Amino acid sequence: MNRPDVLVIGLGNPSRGDDGVGRKAALELRRTLNSGTTVLDMLGEASELIDAWKNAGKVVLIDACQGLGKPGDVRRVDLLSEDINGNGREISSHGLGLQEAVNMALALGDVPRELILVGIEAATFEHGDGLSNKVKSALPKVFEMVAKELAESKSVRESESA
């Protein structure tokens, strides 16, 4: 199966307030980015993530976070060199989260060449659709950062093939 060299994945649960920001951003990017870029949106459970990104070149994830700063703050995290959970075992009875997905992929050798998170600090994870105003206002910044990642990836590929 062909795997895209560059992949954008928006993560989250759209029924839990700002947790839906990743998927909402992905839907918008699917509309606006050129058709050569594969954009996925998913819940963010580890097994589906690993399956999506293995064999890909560069992967840009978009997800809601807590602990980055003020609601609406956007930050770039290089997931292959930075740890997003300092607590060791993630507290969850079911799903394996993003950090576990990264760790699992590393253990299995199923990681892309580059794995970048564009994280948006959430204001609320309450039940219900719709983003908070602060997170909604952060979307242009998210799009700008994703575009920058894609441009960098393109220039790397061009210089590699030159």
Added chain:
Amino acid sequence: MSTRTIKVDYLARVEGEGSLLVEVNNNRVEDVRLSIFEPPRYFEALLRGRHFSEAPDITARICGICPVAYQMSAVHAMERAAEVEVPKPVRDLRRLLYCGEWIASHALHVFMLHAPDFLGYDDAVSMARDHSDLVRNGLRLKKIGNQIMSVVGGRDIHPINVRVGGFYAMPALNELEELTEELKWACDWAHESVRWAASLTFPALEVPYTFVSLRHDTEYPMNFGRIASNTGLDISVDAYEADFREMHKEHSTALYSVLKDADPYLTGPLARFNLNRDLLTPRAAEAAKEVGLGDRCLNPFKSIILRCLEMLLACEEALRLIKDYTPAEPAWVDVDPKDSVAMAATEAPRGLLYHRYNIDKEGLISEAKIVPPTSQNQTIMEDDLRRVAEKTLHLTEDEMQWRCEQAIRNYDPCISCAAHFLDLKVSRT
């Protein structure tokens, strides 16, 4: 590679929604409390005033792991109240959808969450380094379950193709047939996983539980059946609230379900197996015999074997249903609202899921009641914790916590229909 630590908590995985407390005093277990979080209560309120046709879509959002279970209990309730029978192809397709959810949910739980407890790892990640095939195959099995849900349900999370009366559209035959080869692999590997699970070491614990599950005349229960127990209960779903009740306990906002005489009961794979042993599919029956599962299984830790067995059963059923599938029309039948009380129960991966809706003649819901499996199992989970804690007092706190968590995971408590855990507090005064 330099490592920097940034504390970030991701959602769907919000902390603090539940905790586990074991209090040990003078080497005696004084108190055991499992606090759980229950979004279904929020949804019960949200459903009031909504049209009955909206219930499947609204309740599917209660749980990211078992949306199909919520949808199925909702649509069956509405159809039972309206005395509507859906066509056989619709009935079969719903069972196929449910098979997908059982496979995905059980695979996640068995291989990612419960297996590390048995094999002595902190988590699936550290287990993956030594048991990569187990993890890869587990993920592959989970994926086939998700694929069934995507094809039949329309998407991976919160399926959108289910409606009261049937489906919005029947999937194309070739979309389902494309899953066949992978499902054949899944059957073989699920069979292998039953052997693997049976070879694990199990703590010695046998409990004479009261088991409750659906019981159907001809099929291992998913969508249909009467509510039965190993203590002689055999009732229509309509009588659920007469024979079961919910109790409050001070430490928890959750409601505890018990039988009307206050006896706790267990629901889920262990109950289903014990009450429906004779209805296993051919290969699942063969596998059960092969690994020495007798007529009864009373060790809650062996639920991991039974989940593997149910994955095999669901893979076999999925293959059969796809083989027999024709995308017959109509995809749905009309269901007219009437002033009624709508009730149904189906078998979610982790146990019986009961829904009741009071509907007026306009089709608006005036009251909703949802009883998820984890709240039904809560009393038994606490009882098991007490038993396990008492047997592990001689161990260190870390070892004790390990065993207590393993015991809770026997019940695969649901993130959003119940526990987000685990914070074990042991005070040895």
